[in-house]
Amino acid sequence: MEQLEFFEIPSPCRGICEMNSRGLCRGCLRNREERFQWQTFSDARKRDVLRLCTQRRHKLVQEILTARAQAGAGQAQDDIDDIEPRLPGT
Numbered sequence: 001m002e003q004l005e006f007f008e009i010p011s012p013c014r015g016i017c018e019m020n021s022r023g024l025c026r027g028c029l030r031n032r033e034e035r036f037q038w039q040t041f042s043d044a045r046k047r048d049v050l051r052l053c054t055q056r057r058h059k060l061v062q063e064i065l066t067a068r069a070q071a072g073a074g075q076a077q078d079d080i081d082d083i084e085p086r087l088p089g090t
Helices: 032-036 043-071 073-086
Strands: none
Touching: none
16 A cells, blocks of 8 residues: 655656666666656656666665776775765755
């Protein structure tokens, strides 16, 4: 049974509508279907998409940290600071 929502679940769109190499929006980390079908999704599906975006964000940050640790630690935090404002949950 789905819980009633009293407030609309807002779109995570940040107005940075560019695709990355994985087919995810660089601004909100949603895939094509998630972006185009957002208005038709139930609140439960919207919450699921938001959860997936958060997981994608954490994975992306971990990949950047790992890559920079292997290449040189100095740049890692700069890269995260650079992408952090564009990602959901910040």
